[in-house]
Amino acid sequence: MRTVLITGASGGIGAAVARRFAGAGDRVAVHYATNHAGAEETLRSLEGTGHAVITGDVGVPDGGLNIVAAAIEAVGPLDVLVCNAAVAPGPSNRHVIGETPYEQWNAAFRQMVNVNLLGAANLAWAFANHLIGRSSPGAIVNVGSRGAFRGEPEFPAYAASKAGLHALGQSLAVALAPQGISVTSVAPGFVATPRQLAKLDGTEGDALRAQSPFGRVGTPEEIAEAVFWLASPEAAWSSGAILDANGASYLRP
Template sequence: MRSVLVTGASGGIGAAVAHRFAAAGDRVAVHFVSNRAGAESTLRALPAEGHALVSGDLGDPEGARQIVDAAAAELGTIDVLVCNAGVAPSEENRHVIGDVSYEEWTSTFRRMVDVNLLGSANLAWAVASRLIERGAPGAIVNIGSRGAFRGEPEHPAYAASKAGLHALGQSLAVALAPHGITVTSVAPGFVATPRQEPKLDGPAGDALRAQSPFGRVGTAEEVAAAVFWLASPEAAWCSGSILDANGASHLRS
């Protein structure tokens, strides 16, 4: 039985990841930023007992450390970190040069980088430091994005932050290997989550499904399965890898 911290687990991919680990008998700390009701719903749905609820803003360096401290206090320790929380692309944070002011451009970049990249880096430091102090092996899995490779013209800060997250994971994989800590990333394509239902049901739905030769989009459970495997001892030799989970919608050499 492992102790697992999953950030951004109020719904969608994070909730599916939390459920996947709990179903295997692991104890999970369900993290949320503002959606307490969603996180509590995730927590209630988890199999077995011993799980916990933690909150905090990853965009604040001290907040990130406090999240890890709270999760460790609730679970006793942390063996696996899943960095899923992030600022996702939306119509509200669309930032195309020529369409937004300089102030909007810089503030959007700052928030996405602070949360998606720096927040995950700070969490990794806090969790890895505890593992090293214990002399224990562990795993860190980052949720990146297909957009890091194909680009996101309407949300360049998102693509840049996720590309940075992939690079961070590879750097940490080398640095932490001597301590028995693996670091990997999953790069999903478009995933069907409750937040994306209006888009999938709307005029853009067919085009989104057509991005993959399978004629559909991914599911949160498929991403969760990839995360669970990458965090397992059987996947240790894959440390440093970035697993594409996009239904062949974007192929990279």
């Protein structure tokens, strides 16, 4: 049995990842920032016992330290960190260069970079030092994005923050390998999370499904399966890898 901290687990991909680990007999710390009800719903859906809900702001300087400490207090020494919490693209943070006022542009970059990149970096620091202090191996899995490779013209801060997250993971993979800690990333394409269902059911739905030759979009469970494998001891030799999980909707060299 492993003990796993999953950030942003109040719904969508994070909740599916929590269920996948719990279903394998692992103990899970379900992190949320604002959606307490969603986190409690995730907790109720988990198999097994010993799981807990924790909260904290990933986007502040001491957020990573506090979240890791809270997880250790709630579920015990950690073995796996899944950095899933993120500020995702949406109508309220669209920022197209040439159209967006500077204040709005700057705010979008600060918010997305603070959470999606700096928050993950701080979590990784706290988690890695926790493992090193125990002389214990472990795994970090970052949830990145296809957008880091293909670009997001309406949400460039999102693409930039996820590209930075991928690069961070590769740097940490080299730095932490001597300690037996693997670091990988998964880069999903469009995923049918609850917040995206209206878009899939609307006028954009057919075009979104047509992005993949499979004629559909991904599911949270498919991304969770990728995360679960990357966190396994069997995947340690893949440390530094970025696993595309986009249904062949975007192929990179």
